[in-house]
Amino acid sequence: MRTKIQIGIALSRRESAKSAFKESQKIFKNPRFELVVEKNLELNHLQHRKEFLKSDVFFVFGGDGSFLKVCQAISSKTPVYGIGCGERNYLSQIPCHQAAKGIQEILGQPLQSESKTRLEIEGIPIPILNELVICPEHSATVMHYEIFVNQKRLWHDYSDGVLISTPTGSSAYNAAAGGPYLLDHTKAVVITSLHSIEKRRPVVVSEDAVIHIKKIHCLDQHIQLVLDGQQRTPLTTSEIILTKSNSPVFLGTAKPPHTSPDSQTMDQWSPSSRFVFALIRQHGAMTQGELQKATGLNLRTIRRAVKQLLNAQAVTKRPFGRDQRQDLYHLL
Numbered sequence: 001m002r003t004k005i006q007i008g009i010a011l012s013r014r015e016s017a018k019s020a021f022k023e024s025q026k027i028f029k030n031p032r033f034e035l036v037v038e039k040n041l042e043l044n045h046l047q048h049r050k051e052f053l054k055s056d057v058f059f060v061f062g063g064d065g066s067f068l069k070v071c072q073a074i075s076s077k078t079p080v081y082g083i084g085c086g087e088r089n090y091l092s093q094i095p096c097h098q099a100a101k102g103i104q105e106i107l108g109q110p111l112q113s114e115s116k117t118r119l120e121i122e123g124i125p126i127p128i129l130n131e132l133v134i135c136p137e138h139s140a141t142v143m144h145y146e147i148f149v150n151q152k153r154l155w156h157d158y159s160d161g162v163l164i165s166t167p168t169g170s171s172a173y174n175a176a177a178g179g180p181y182l183l184d185h186t187k188a189v190v191i192t193s194l195h196s197i198e199k200r201r202p203v204v205v206s207e208d209a210v211i212h213i214k215k216i217h218c219l220d221q222h223i224q225l226v227l228d229g230q231q232r233t234p235l236t237t238s239e240i241i242l243t244k245s246n247s248p249v250f251l252g253t254a255k256p257p258h259t260s261p262d263s264q265t266m267d268q269w270s271p272s273s274r275f276v277f278a279l280i281r282q283h284g285a286m287t288q289g290e291l292q293k294a295t296g297l298n299l300r301t302i303r304r305a306v307k308q309l310l311n312a313q314a315v316t317k318r319p320f321g322r323d324q325r326q327d328l329y330h331l332l
Contacts, residue, residue, distance in 0.1 A: 004034040005107075008055030008078075010046075010070045011039050012062030016319050016327075017085040020099035021061050027104050041066050043126070043231060046073035057111055057252070059083055059103065060092075067091045068228040071129050071249045079113035079252035081106060087318055090172065093254040095316045106254055113250040116168050117207050119189065120245040121225070127245045130169025130228045134213065134235070135161030135194065136221035142197065143218040149191075149209050156215075159196040164189055164211060164242055173229065180204065211242040265312065272297055272305040276329075277314055285328040287320060
């Protein structure tokens with residue numbers, strides 16, 4: 001019988017993820033904990049890492065892509081927590097710069113999680129947390145398909161593809177494609193045509209519906225399935241059946257960070273911190289170099305200011321996609 005709490009660590013290649021994990025080492029040194037660290041987050045590898053998958057709790061240090069890959073490999077009720085070290089971090093519960101503090105709070109009390117609906121394709125053993133996209137291999141190519149819901153024909157369509165999303169994924173690609181946002185725990189999925197020639201509008205159906213997509217073809221290109229934006233697999237038949245998975249994923253819940261500093265808190269900040277905070281609030285995300293140029297302050301003062309804002313949970317930092325050596329500072 002295992003007496004220690006086994007913690008599965010999924011560590012992405014991002015420098016910010018490595019730094020956050022290093023800062024959290026002091027928490028993991030507790031003799032009650034036993035770590036299993038996994039750095040290869042490709043699904044084919046994770047599915048065979050039995051020791052990692054037997055963990056009592058998972059922490060994913062990385063962005064949303066890493067988080068989704070880990071979730072695809074998990075079929076248990078073990079809670080999964082995301083340490084947001086990417087550029088968007090919609091699925092994470094703990095900001096990157098608060099990793100140590102957030103993990104300590106989570107492990108200091110009973111673990112809590114909430115189940116999230118996933119979808120599955122008949123014959124493909126990869127659960128889908130966000131969305132499934134069916135589309136030609138190359139963009140700007142029209143494909144044809146017919147879609148049935150519970151054996152009733154919904155429509156035939158010529159479009160760039162079709163997207164089927166859960167509530168968890170409805171605010172991502174689905175929203176960008178013009179689909180509706182589904183509130184958490186809505187027992188529904190949304191079907192969204194991508195640039196439909198037939199002008200098909202998005203449709204919301206029950207999460208228990210059987211979605212049958214037939215006569216999928218494209219004259220010039222092969223068709224592919226894109227699962228959660230992470231796994232791409234060629235479609236070798238002209239139809240698929242999509243249903244609710246019997247295996248939901250359990251996302252850990254954490255106390256949300258304080259996001260709106262009051263005037264009394266701001267009075268305790270240094271003048272430079274108030275100046276920097278006002279600039280970020282007015283102009284949006286900025287690097288330290290941009291803050292230095294905008295304020296005329298020296299770099300040491302800028303560093304002290306952003307450190308104070310990070311500690312006050314007024315801003316968060318994320319890697320600058322164009323240059324991973326820099327961070328962008330956002331309002332929380």
